[in-house]
Each structure stands twice: as structure tokens, then as C-alpha cells.
Amino acid sequence: MGCIAPKSKNTQKKTSDDNLNSKRDGFQSSRLIKVESKDQLAFHPSLFVGRRKGNIEEHYSFEKAIYAGSYGEVRLASNKITGLKRAIKTISKENIGKDTKLRARFFTEIEILKQMDHPNIIKLYEFYEDDSNYHLVTEYVPGGELFDYIIKSKMLSEPIAAQFMRQLLSAVAYCHQNNIVHRDLKPENLLIDAQSHEATLKVIDFGLSAFFDSKVSMTKKYGTSYYVAPEVLRRSYNEKCDMWSCGVILYILLCGRPPFNGSSGPQIVRRVQKGEFSFDSPSWEGVTPMAKKLITRMLDYDPGTRISANEAVQDEWMIYNASTIPRDENIAQISLQNLKTFRVEQKLQRAVLTYIASQISNKEEIKKLGEAFRDMDTNGDGKLSKEEVLEAFYSLGGNGFSQKDIEDIIKQVDVNNSGFIDYTEFIMATARKESLLCIENLDSAFSAFDEDGSGKISAIELKNIFGKELIATDEVWKDMIAEVDENGDGEIDLNEFRTMMQHIFDDRP
Structure with missing residues (x-):
């Protein structure tokens, strides 16, 4: 639902949401990368x-x-x-x-x-x-909307609210780092995989989202009245409008009602425009000052001084409540052990693993590994740095690891050459061999790469798959095939494909 605004006479230069969105009409990739050799291939x-x-x-x-x-x-x-x-x-x-x-x-x-x-x-x-x-x-996220869980629960304890907010803020921080603003964050656009306080949260509905330029204000008035930031109503805003919406959501999680309420849309909008809220109701009597302070920083009327998503993830209230949630030490240990032993040298192996991890992995295992990923991602930016991986090993007794050891691990796992371990890369490197490389997954992956259904994967098919974003000569794709082509016919059949993949984790339990 969007805010309805009168026609504006604003004549400033075309804004970032107009410029960047119009460039992407027609589903054209915005990331064309030129590749000179097979060794430069990176997969996302x-x-x-x-x-x-x-x-x-x-x-x-x-x-x-x-x-x-x-x-x-x-x-x-x-x-x-x-x-x-x-x-x-x-x-x-x-x-x-x-x-x-x-x-x-x-x-x-x-x-x-x-x-x-x-x-x-x-x-x-x-x-x-x-x-x-x-x-x-x-x-598919089977648990339904967070909104329904709020209605059922009326209000949440601070540790449970913090668990949902950390997931939300991490997603928002990730978006903002990639120059994406959501512009319609609300509980109806947050799905959970179960009606439970241990649920995994997913941000959905990017229909009002935009790519933004930090040097140019956005002026399009989008959002939902309860959650829209006052500067959006003034038609001059940046990505911090999402943080205002997050502040409204946290307020609702802890007391069960919105900070800017009213009997009609216009009345709600007028209260948002004033930006005045309070913690005066009895519902707030048991809420800690730390929680109220974070909400106040999120609902700062001035976007210039409003807390960022990265700062909010590392706020003292978030850190304190995260420490009260029990960690699955077994999953953490297994994840780190698998990271340490992950070795993949051939480019086609890396491409297939990326496909399986992102498209057809076991959902239950992914949920557990996702929790391990979030535990390691201490700054909540949706990727693992060298420092975070090193800290994870230290926290579980791996004091013998050096900076060089961690750099070697990241070099192996970082298939898109970003310098970090991204979420799919983490799943790819830490999932169980029998789950990731089961016959069903391998056959499904082979079918995806064998576009013409001939029973063999050719260099032309690799070019068709990857050439939308990776610009390379035909020799690059031929070299990728030759690396694993056992019989030298210039193509990969199903047996060669299975053999190539099943040798990846020979030393993994």
C-alpha cells in the first residue's frame, strides 16, 4: 500500500530512484564482468x-x-x-x-x-x-507473516524481539551496503518459517525498492502510513527511511501497538509528520532503558543523526540479548571443521556447488547452517570477514589458527572473489557431503547445465548460462570443460559429471 500524494512542482534533477530503476527496465543485468582466462571466473x-x-x-x-x-x-x-x-x-x-x-x-x-x-x-x-x-x-516460507505472530503474542519479550530484529536489521544493512533501499518495511512484509520465537525471518516484497545513490535524495513518496518516515512525506530522503520503519516495528514488538496511531490514514500521517511518540503506557513499565534508547535512535526525526542498520545490529541492547540465546555448539564446530577442510580446485566444480547451494539444498540443513552463519557474522552485514572467521575459530578453542590460515580458507571458499565469505559460499562449504552431493542434487544440477537435453554439457551451454554476466572468449569455456573432460570429447557426460563432483569432499565425514 502506498501513500497517495498530490502532484509535485519539484523541478530538481531526476532522482536516483528514477534514474537507476529506468536503467534496469527489461531485466538487463547490471553486472557485466570481462574475463580473460578460466582462472578469473567467479560465480554468484x-x-x-x-x-x-x-x-x-x-x-x-x-x-x-x-x-x-x-x-x-x-x-x-x-x-x-x-x-x-x-x-x-x-x-x-x-x-x-x-x-x-x-x-x-x-x-x-x-x-x-x-x-x-x-x-x-x-x-x-x-x-x-x-x-x-x-x-x-x-x-516458500511456510510460517506466514510476522504480523500474525505479533497478533497472537500481543507483545514479545526483549530476547525474542531482539532475535527477530537482529535478522531484520542484518538484512537491511546488507541491502544498504548494496545501495538498495526497501521503502516498505512492515510486519506484513516479514515472513517467518514457523509461528515460533525460534523462527527464521525473511524480508519480502521489494516492489517499492530502489537502487539509490548516496549523493542524491529520493523524492518518490512510497510506504505504508504507520511505518513511513516523515522525510518520505516531505519528498526528500535517503536509505535511513528504512531505519525509521524498523524503529516502528521494534516499538510494536515490545508493546503491541504502533507509536503513531490514529483512526484514519490522514490522522496517522499527521502524527508521523510531527514525529512525537512516548513510552508512557503501562506496557512499557517492564521494558529496559536499553531497548527504549535503541527505539529512540531509530525514530530520530533527523535522518542525518538517525542510527544506521550496521550500528543498530551492534547496539548494546542487541548484543546483550543475543548473548542470552543458547548457541548450537555442535553445528558451529562442524561448520568450522568443514570450512577448514573445504578444497575445490576445478572451476566447473565451483560453479555446480554454487548452483546446488543456492537452488536445491536441503532446507532443514540450511536453516541450521544459517543460524551458524548469523552467529559468526558479528557485525550483521550478511558476509563473513577474515576477522569474523578468525574470531569464530578462537571462540571454539582454535587458538592455533593464524591470519594466514584464515586467508587460505577464505581464498578457497570465496568463489565470487569478493574477499568475504558470502551466505551461499558458507552453505556450499559447510553442508554435509551426503546432503549437498546426493544423486538427486547432482542429476538435477546436470539437467540445469545440459540446456539442450543432449545428455552432455558443452562449452556453448556454459557460455549460454554464464555469458549473461561473464563476458569471455570461447576458449575460456572450452578450458573449463577440458579441466574435467576425462575422455577428451570436448563435452561432459553424466558419469564424468558425477565423478567430478563426488571427489570434492573425499576427506569430509
């Missing part, structure tokens, strides 16, 4: 989010409607090959085709979701197009 999960033509029902069995709106619906479906559950958002071309701004926002949402690699942001797997509709195939 976005490479596998393909735009596919044809009938989606040939690949998915639809089960039930989850949500229906004015522009389309979201349905639960199962992949016919893997059996994995997916939520599929179907948008009618007729509904958005005549509105160029709406169409631009739609393709911006796809481009943003493609780039996301974070445990608390909804994952986009595929994008289908037929004569009448677009279909976004996304992660």
Missing part, C-alpha cells in the same frame, strides 16, 4: 536465476493460492523434478504492460532479488514468461 548465485520462456506448468505443480492482489497472485507449487516447494508470484502482463513506471518497478524488483544472497532475504530462483504472465519463482 545470480548467474542461475534464469529468464525462461514457455509454460511454467511443465515444470511446476500448483497446489493452492497463498495471496491474491490487484496485480496478480502468489501460489504454492512443487518442482516436478526435485519436489521442492516454491512460492510462485504470477503477474498479469495486461495489468502492468500499460504503466511504464509500474513495469520499471517490476523489473527492478527482479534485478534486486537476483542480487540478494542473505539468509534473511527471500530468494528468487527462476523467472518465467509466457504470452499472458510473468512468474517469479521464490522461496
Whole structure:
């Protein structure tokens, strides 16, 4: 739901949300990377989010409607090959085709979701197009909205509220570091995988999101009245508008009602414009000063002094409450041991592992590994630095590790050459061998790479898959094939493919 605003006579230069979004209309990749040799190849999960033509029902069995709106619906479906559950958002071309701004926002949402690699942001797997509709195939989150959990619970204890907020703020920090602003954060746009205080939270609905330029103010008025920041109503704002929304959400989690309430939309907006709130109700009597201080910093009327997402994740209230949550030491130990022994030399192996980890991994195992990832990610930015990995080893008794040891680990795991261990890279390096490389996963991955269904993977097929973002000569793709082509025919058959992958973790339990 968006705020309705009168026409503006503002004549300042075109804003970042207009400029950057218009560049991405039509689902064009914004990250073309030139590669001179096989050794320079780097793989990101976005490479596998393909735009596919044809009938989606040939690949998915639809089960039930989850949500229906004015522009389309979201349905639960199962992949016919893997059996994995997916939520599929179907948008009618007729509904958005005549509105160029709406169409631009739609393709911006796809481009943003493609780039996301974070445990608390909804994952986009595929994008289908037929004569009448677009279909976004996304992660299925069975627990429903955080909003429903709030209604059921009325208000949450501080440790539970902190657990949800840390996940939310980590996702927001990750977005802001990648120059993405959400602009419609609210409990209805936060899904949880179970109606439980131990649930994993996922941020959804990037339909009002934008790529932003930190040097240029945004002016489009978007958001929902209870959660919209006052500077958005003034039509001059930056990414800190998301932090105001987070402050409103935390306020609601701890007392069960919004800080800016009213009997109508206009009344709520007037109170937001004033920015005045209080902790005077009886609901706040047992809440700690630390929690109130954090909310006050989030609801700072001045965006210039308002707390950032990175700062909020490391706030004293967040750190204190995180320390009260029991850690699964066994998962942490196994994760670090697997990180230490991860060795993959061949480029095709790295590409296939990235595909499996991002597209078809075991959901229950991912949930546990995601918790281990969040524990290691002490600054909450959605990626692991050398310092964080080293600290994780120290905290579990690995005092014999040096900076050089950690650099070697990151060099092995960092398949996209970012200098950090990203979320999918962590899953790829720490998952159990029998889970990651089961026959079902390998056969599904082989089918994805064997685009023409010939029973063999060719250099041309690798070029078709990766050439959308990685610009390389034909020799690079041929070298990638030759590295694992046992019989020298210039292609990879299923047996060669399975052999290549099953030798990866020979020393892993």
C-alpha cells in the first residue's frame, strides 16, 4: 500500500530512484564482468536465476493460492523434478504492460532479488514468461507473516524481539551496503518459517525498492502510513527511511501497538509528520532503558543523526540479548571443521556447488547452517570477514589458527572473489557431503547445465548460462570443460559429471 500524494512542482534533477530503476527496465543485468582466462571466473548465485520462456506448468505443480492482489497472485507449487516447494508470484502482463513506471518497478524488483544472497532475504530462483504472465519463482516460507505472530503474542519479550530484529536489521544493512533501499518495511512484509520465537525471518516484497545513490535524495513518496518516515512525506530522503520503519516495528514488538496511531490514514500521517511518540503506557513499565534508547535512535526525526542498520545490529541492547540465546555448539564446530577442510580446485566444480547451494539444498540443513552463519557474522552485514572467521575459530578453542590460515580458507571458499565469505559460499562449504552431493542434487544440477537435453554439457551451454554476466572468449569455456573432460570429447557426460563432483569432499565425514 502506498501513500497517495498530490502532484509535485519539484523541478530538481531526476532522482536516483528514477534514474537507476529506468536503467534496469527489461531485466538487463547490471553486472557485466570481462574475463580473460578460466582462472578469473567467479560465480554468484545470480548467474542461475534464469529468464525462461514457455509454460511454467511443465515444470511446476500448483497446489493452492497463498495471496491474491490487484496485480496478480502468489501460489504454492512443487518442482516436478526435485519436489521442492516454491512460492510462485504470477503477474498479469495486461495489468502492468500499460504503466511504464509500474513495469520499471517490476523489473527492478527482479534485478534486486537476483542480487540478494542473505539468509534473511527471500530468494528468487527462476523467472518465467509466457504470452499472458510473468512468474517469479521464490522461496516458500511456510510460517506466514510476522504480523500474525505479533497478533497472537500481543507483545514479545526483549530476547525474542531482539532475535527477530537482529535478522531484520542484518538484512537491511546488507541491502544498504548494496545501495538498495526497501521503502516498505512492515510486519506484513516479514515472513517467518514457523509461528515460533525460534523462527527464521525473511524480508519480502521489494516492489517499492530502489537502487539509490548516496549523493542524491529520493523524492518518490512510497510506504505504508504507520511505518513511513516523515522525510518520505516531505519528498526528500535517503536509505535511513528504512531505519525509521524498523524503529516502528521494534516499538510494536515490545508493546503491541504502533507509536503513531490514529483512526484514519490522514490522522496517522499527521502524527508521523510531527514525529512525537512516548513510552508512557503501562506496557512499557517492564521494558529496559536499553531497548527504549535503541527505539529512540531509530525514530530520530533527523535522518542525518538517525542510527544506521550496521550500528543498530551492534547496539548494546542487541548484543546483550543475543548473548542470552543458547548457541548450537555442535553445528558451529562442524561448520568450522568443514570450512577448514573445504578444497575445490576445478572451476566447473565451483560453479555446480554454487548452483546446488543456492537452488536445491536441503532446507532443514540450511536453516541450521544459517543460524551458524548469523552467529559468526558479528557485525550483521550478511558476509563473513577474515576477522569474523578468525574470531569464530578462537571462540571454539582454535587458538592455533593464524591470519594466514584464515586467508587460505577464505581464498578457497570465496568463489565470487569478493574477499568475504558470502551466505551461499558458507552453505556450499559447510553442508554435509551426503546432503549437498546426493544423486538427486547432482542429476538435477546436470539437467540445469545440459540446456539442450543432449545428455552432455558443452562449452556453448556454459557460455549460454554464464555469458549473461561473464563476458569471455570461447576458449575460456572450452578450458573449463577440458579441466574435467576425462575422455577428451570436448563435452561432459553424466558419469564424468558425477565423478567430478563426488571427489570434492573425499576427506569430509
